[in-house]
Amino acid sequence: xxxxxxxxxxxxxxxxxxxxxxxxxxxxxxxxxxxxxxxxxxxxxxxxxxxxxxxxxxxxxxxxxxxxxxxxxxxxxxxxxxxxxxxxxxxxxxxxxxxxxxxxxxxxxxxxxxxxxxxxxxxxxxxxxxxxxxxxxxxxxxxxxxxxxxxxxxxxxxxxxxxxxxxxxxxxxxxxxxxxxxxxxxxxxxxxxxxxxxxxxxxxxxxxxxxxxxxxxxxxxxxxxxxxxxxxxxxxxxxxxxxxxxxxxxxxxxxxxxxxxxxxxxxxxxxxxxxxxxxxxxxxxxxxxxxxxxxxxxxxxxxxxxxxxxxxxxxxxxxxxxxxxxxxxxxxxxxxxxxxxxxxxxxxxxxxxxxxxxxxxxxxxxxxxxxxxxxxxxxxxxxxxxxxxxxxxxxxxxxxxxxxxxxxxxxxxxxxxxxxxxxxxxxxxxxxxxxxxxxxxxxxxxxxxxxxxxxxxxxxxxxxxxxxxxxxxxxxxxxxxxxxxxxxxxxxxxxxxxxxxxxx
Numbered sequence: 001x002x003x004x005x006x007x008x009x010x011x012x013x014x015x016x017x018x019x020x021x022x023x024x025x026x027x028x029x030x031x032x033x034x035x036x037x038x039x040x041x042x043x044x045x046x047x048x049x050x051x052x053x054x055x056x057x058x059x060x061x062x063x064x065x066x067x068x069x070x071x072x073x074x075x076x077x078x079x080x081x082x083x084x085x086x087x088x089x090x091x092x093x094x095x096x097x098x099x100x101x102x103x104x105x106x107x108x109x110x111x112x113x114x115x116x117x118x119x120x121x122x123x124x125x126x127x128x129x130x131x132x133x134x135x136x137x138x139x140x141x142x143x144x145x146x147x148x149x150x151x152x153x154x155x156x157x158x159x160x161x162x163x164x165x166x167x168x169x170x171x172x173x174x175x176x177x178x179x180x181x182x183x184x185x186x187x188x189x190x191x192x193x194x195x196x197x198x199x200x201x202x203x204x205x206x207x208x209x210x211x212x213x214x215x216x217x218x219x220x221x222x223x224x225x226x227x228x229x230x231x232x233x234x235x236x237x238x239x240x241x242x243x244x245x246x247x248x249x250x251x252x253x254x255x256x257x258x259x260x261x262x263x264x265x266x267x268x269x270x271x272x273x274x275x276x277x278x279x280x281x282x283x284x285x286x287x288x289x290x291x292x293x294x295x296x297x298x299x300x301x302x303x304x305x306x307x308x309x310x311x312x313x314x315x316x317x318x319x320x321x322x323x324x325x326x327x328x329x330x331x332x333x334x335x336x337x338x339x340x341x342x343x344x345x346x347x348x349x350x351x352x353x354x355x356x357x358x359x360x361x362x363x364x365x366x367x368x369x370x371x372x373x374x375x376x377x378x379x380x381x382x383x384x385x386x387x388x389x390x391x392x393x394x395x396x397x398x399x400x401x402x403x404x405x406x407x408x409x410x411x412x413x414x415x416x417x418x419x420x421x422x423x424x425x426x427x428x429x430x431x432x433x434x435x436x437x438x439x440x441x442x443x444x445x446x447x448x449x450x451x452x453x454x455x456x457x458x459x460x461x462x463x464x465x466x467x468x469x470x471x472x473x474x475x476x477x478x479x480x481x482x483x484x485x486x487x488x489x490x491x492x493x494x495x496x497x498x499x500x501x502x503x504x
Contacts, residue, residue: 027166029081030137030232031071032126035064035088035096035144036113040378040389041308044362045340048390053144054095057306058315064096064144065103072105073155074140079162082137083107085129086144087122090114093263094398094501114268120282121274124239124250125266127232138165139235141228141279147315149302157297161229164197169293170238171229172200172284174222175303180212183307183372185224185280188215189296200294203287205280225299228279234292235283242286249274260502309355309371313338327358338368360403361393398501399424400477412489416470418443418478423471425499432486432493434462436470441478444471467497 035053039046046052053064061069064086071084084105088096090112100108111125123141130137140158148154161171174187185205189198203224207215215221239247253274256267287294304315316324316338323331327341332349339346343360355371357364364374381389394403399422406413418424418441426446436445437459445452445460446469453473454460462468464486472478496503 027079027162028135028137029074029079029162030126030130030139031068031074031081031084032123032130032139032141033064033067033071033084033086033144034119034122034141035067035086035092036116036122037143037145038089038116039145040375041372042306042312043374043378043389044359044364045342045357047388047392049091050095050392050396051092051145052306054092054099057312058147058149058304061103062099063147063306064099066147067142067144068100068103068105068108070148070151070154071140071142073151074158074162076159079159082130083109085109085111085126087111087113087126089116090265095396097262098396098398108262110263112263112265114265114271117271117274117276119279120239120243120246120277121250121271123228123235123279124247125254127235128250128254129264130232131236136231136233138162139228139230139232141230143226143305146226146303146305148304149315151301153301154299154303157299157301158227158229160196161295161297164295164297165229165231165234168231168234169295170234170284170287172294172296173225173227173229173299174198174296175225175299177216177221177223180209180216181223182206182209182212185284186212186215187222187224187296188220189222190220196297198296198298200288200296203280203284203294205278205285222296222298224280224284225303226305227299238283238287238292242283243275243277246275246277246282307372309338309357309366309374310368312340313355313368336368359392362388398422402482407489410485410487410489412484414482414484416480416482418470418472418480420472420475420477423500424469425494425496425501425503426467426469427494427496428465428467429486429493430465430495431488432484433464434468435483435485436460436462437481437483439479439481441472441476442474443478443480444473445469446471469498 037051037053038048039051042052045055054062056062068084075081086108088110093112111129130139165171172187186207187200188202189200191198253266253270256270258265304311306312313324318324322336325339328345329339329341330347331337334348334351336353337348337351338355339348340357342358346356346358348356353368355366355368378389394401400417400419403415404412405415438454438456440456443454445454447462448466
């Protein structure tokens with residue numbers, strides 16, 4: 001991975017005692033973006049195959065893109081900053097790469113988890129990767145599904161945290177707890193010195209409601225933002241003390257890694273043996289009073305984890321009646337309403353304090369105060385073997401996307417977009433035939449031994465059982481309408497012979 005280097009200069013003095021002083025080394029910084037989460041709390045906009053970090057909920061950029069931009073913005077004199085390292089899911093790899101490409105980031109390292117094991121194994125892989133170069137950088141570990149509105153304040157706090165973490169401590173960024181929330185870890189901290197660095201005296205992950213109320217009433221408690229700053233070696237040593245079996249299993253998976261273009265894949269069988277656990281439960285809860293100083297800095301930068309639709313309403317721009325809308329929405333005599341429309345007009349009349357989220361295949365209406373209960377709907381959908389919790393009607397693919405716009409007993413109609421230069425696999429179907437009509441762009445169609453070009457308003461027929469491929473040789477997106485007909489129309493009726501994206 002490349003390193004971004006600002007003008008050279010001297011770092012500020014550290015403030016915490018170091019178990020293993022490292023001031024003889026220049027501090028290098030490795031942004032680590034944790035992007036392996038599966039979205040359920042913002043259903044129906046977020047889905048298992050399209051989780052929250054890939055959505056644009058606060059601004060034009062997605063939450064993942066915002067996190068990467070914040071990491072790239074940490075450059076300052078004297079502190080080389082490496083290109084971002086993203087830890088993501090194998091299932092989301094092409095979507096992740098596409099969003100990086102959209103923002104012009106081509107130098108990011110991408111670690112792919114074959115299966116989700118929570119944040120502690122993910123951070124361990126990142127630390128092992130960071131140390132593989134022979135350096136011991138400070139890792140700035142940030143979730144990919146948060147939003148921060150004051151970037152200048154955020155950067156200043158993280159720079160201060162890097163100074164502290166360079167001496168061997170673990171730094172947490174805390175948010176002043178102003179209401180009882182049971183979904184966050186709570187930090188009790190006291191002033192350590194005049195620099196504003198706080199010493200963590202207690203940490204409790206996700207307390208029950210009664211405790212959360214007591215913590216907020218007592219004051220002096222902070223929410224854990226999920227942002228950690230620490231040396232790679234510090235994390236590995238702390239994990240070796242707190243959960244040595246996890247470290248050993250992650251090392252075996254790392255030693256069995258393979259490389260595929262921009263992707264680094266740990267050994268799948270070895271990683272599957274890793275016990276799943278979070279950073280907080282595996283290590284942080286055990287660090288108070290240990291040899292690894294737990295420090296905290298206040299983060300006052302417009303932070304939100306967007307953990308529910310209520311949080312999205314909180315950070316959204318509102319009109320004079322407190323209404324926040326995105327998409328085609330019309331409100332009448334309503335207040336404090338959030339409307340998120342993606343495909344059609346949504347009108348709200350005479351309602352207060354509600355959330356309405358519309359997608360082509362699902363609509364969710366909830367009181368704002370109970371919007372977190374959407375996860376119960378997601379659980380019910382899964383238990384009934386429905387697909388709406390898993391994927392949108394419009395499905396992303398490495399070559400573009402398809403949208404199933406109509407279907408019946410023996411037919412299905414799809415709108416398909418293929419990116420310039422991209423191609424689908426060379427494939428065949430046992431149970432369906434296909435008709436393709438070009439709407440825009442140029443299509444290169446392989447059908448058996450024939451290869452031909454089709455342009456706007458031209459069409460072709462792919463018989464059942466025929467080997468075929470669709471490609472876009474042009475410089476603009478190709479869009480076609482596909483009409484499928486046959487006895488079975490499922491996506492698993494695909495036999496691939498060649499595929500540039502490595503799918504079986």
